[in-house]
Amino acid sequence: MNIVVDAMGGDHAPAAIVEGVVDAVNDMGVHITLVGIQEQIDKELEKFDFDKTHISIVHAPEVVGMHEPATTSIRKKKKSSIAIGINLLKDSAYNAFISAGNTGAVVAASTINLGMLEGVERPAIGLVIPTLEKFSFLIDVGANTDPKPQHLVQSALMANVYAREVLGVENPTVGLLNIGEEAGKGGGFAKEIHKLMEGRLSNFVGNVEANEVFSGKSSCIICDGFVGNVVIKVSEGLMESAGALMKREIKKSPLAMLGAWIMKSKLKHIKRYADYTEYGGAPLLGVNGVVMISHGRSSPKAITNAIKATVKEVEHDILSAMIKEISK
Amino acid sequence: MNIVVDAMGGDHAPAAIVEGVVDAVNDMGVHITLVGIQEQIDKELEKFDFDKTHISIVHAPEVVGMHEPATTSIRKKKKSSIAIGINLLKDSAYNAFISAGNTGAVVAASTINLGMLEGVERPAIGLVIPTLEKFSFLIDVGANTDPKPQHLVQSALMANVYAREVLGVENPTVGLLNIGEEAGKGGGFAKEIHKLMEGRLSNFVGNVEANEVFSGKSSCIICDGFVGNVVIKVSEGLMESAGALMKREIKKSPLAMLGAWIMKSKLKHIKRYADYTEYGGAPLLGVNGVVMISHGRSSPKAITNAIKATVKEVEHDILSAMIKEISK
Helix, strand or coil: CEEECCEEEECCCCCHHHHHHHHHHHCCCEEEEEEEHHHHHHHHHHCCCCCCEEEEEECCCCCCCCCCCCHHHHCCCEHHHHHHHHHHCCCCCCEEEEECCCHHHHHHHHHHHCCCCCCCCCCCCEEEEECCCCEEECCCCCCCCCCCCHHHHHHHHHHHHHHHCCCCCCCEEEEEEECCCCCCCCCHHHHHHHHHHHCCCCCCCEEEEEHCCCCCCCEEEEHHHHHHHHHHHHHHHHHHHHHHHHHHHHHHHHHHHHHHHCHHHHHHHHHCCCCCCCCCCCCCEECEEEEEEECCCHHHHHHHHHHHHHHHHHHHHHHHHHHHHHHH | CEEEEEEECCCCCCCHHHHHHHHHHHHHCCCEEEECHHHHHHHHHHHCCCCCCEEEEEECCCCCCCEEEEEEEHHHHCCEHHHHHHCCHHHCCCEEEEECCCCCHHHHHHHHHCCECCCCCCCCEEEEECCCCCCCECCCCCCCCCHHHHHHHHHHHHHHHHHHHHHCCCCEEEEEEEECCCCCCHHHHHHHHHHHHHCCCCEEEEEEEEHHHCCCCCCECEEEEEEEEHHHHHHHHHHHHHHHHHHHHHHCCCCHHHHHHHHHHHHHHHHHHHEEEEEEEEEEEECCCCCEEECCCHHHHHHEEEEEHHHHHHCCCCCHHHHHHHHH
16 A cells, blocks of 8 residues: 655644654555655655655655645646645555645645546545544535535535444444524525435434534534534634633642642643544545545644554545445 | 513523522612513512512513424414513613523514614624633624625624624724635635625724634624534533543542642633623624523523623613614
């Protein structure tokens, strides 16, 4: 297996990316192709010990900035690590692509260069989120902000496959993110999707309200890319603000500082709880290739986890499984 | 001033409602008219000392259930505390209506029986949310789930008035909740609203991403009712899950239990932070009357706070101020 990794993507690239790649190679014996500015990658690789036959480099002289407009970056930077990396997937010797870079650019490059899976009209980004029980798979968190109802049904079918094959959920369930529990609730768009899902998905459990996203009520939670993006960003912001507030409050009292020191590891655990960046990236589903988008702030560990997830995707041949699920 | 309060609305009605009302009366000397089942209200009132000239009761034999479909409940239960309470506002002797009951029913009854403010096409529910600095005013959190772009502009103008007159923000700013910072980001709907707001609002600060909702970046944050509802419910669910997780983790270690005990008051402070139920309800703006919707789980303190907020709305004559702001 050969996983292509964008060495230049993310806030801590290439250092964090290369470190995560080396860990994955040492840990799993997988083969990685790093794409990016050769000399920068070489410099990072020098810091580590690893089996040199397991990492190759493909030079890409250009880098897409994290905040560059996606479409222009793809049109203008044909030699970026994202463009070159995605194009490698057209060669069957390469099995998957991972980037912690510009999400919009990865989505655009994948859609344009790899095309769509049979039966899927639009790409969607899934995200494994922590719940009190296990994990839920939230999709779409930002690829398609103006979807048609059938796009969400297609995402639900793909999510089924991902939950079963990659997350190991035996009988996944599908819920629709909505603002009420009853079938008749929500905006006109939500009502239309609810109806479609009822007809098409045998494992549809109905509406899931946003306060149940972290409760594990359903293994897959379907929403449009605008709403899904709001869900993950609100969670991120709330945990950050609550953390900052806690620090401020604790500093006011020496006794509280002692208490916080004693339970430091537990507080860290809670903080990590909502930190989905650790869980190994967000699969871009619907395109004709295994593509994983990692958070811009990805740590080496997050990159290693992303590699592990793509390995599973490839081993379980999820592209074929999705085509099959959709054509059923 | 005479504030009408629905004694039957909410999970802890009428006990919590009556207690909150008595506290407000003793605290502020305001006059309250409780609407609901007379004997139940009498029974609760017996428990407290207060100036009896400050609380009146209007009997309403019917109660709208928390999960009843809004429109049928309004059509079928003409003698509910919500319907009778809202109708009292048509008499200028009554200044405002507060309910912790069925939100949909309050919105429907207000819209149908009071009509809309001049220049406003649809109602919107605002919510005062805590930020690291002070408060932000998020609108709409659930009244209008299929809005047209101009409805959001109207909400923004009303939010300006609310922030200035009730929250005391001298120069409020208005941000649009969107999934990217730049003007060109978001779905087609968001882009259209962005353009409209730029043209109409002199204090428009552009897009606010969902992770900035709790950071206090802008005093008013505008979104459609579907997205706004998702924002508050996700926050609610995340704080609940994080709290449950913390309890579970702490129980595993006696040392952590000690630490948690020491910093108990600080942990409670954080928990309260995201608990917008304490801040005194969510004003229903756009209808031709001062209407406040409190959370179903409202405590007596939340009811007292809701009464305080409506008193401010009435004192500052926000209905006239809104009409003026919109007609500018």
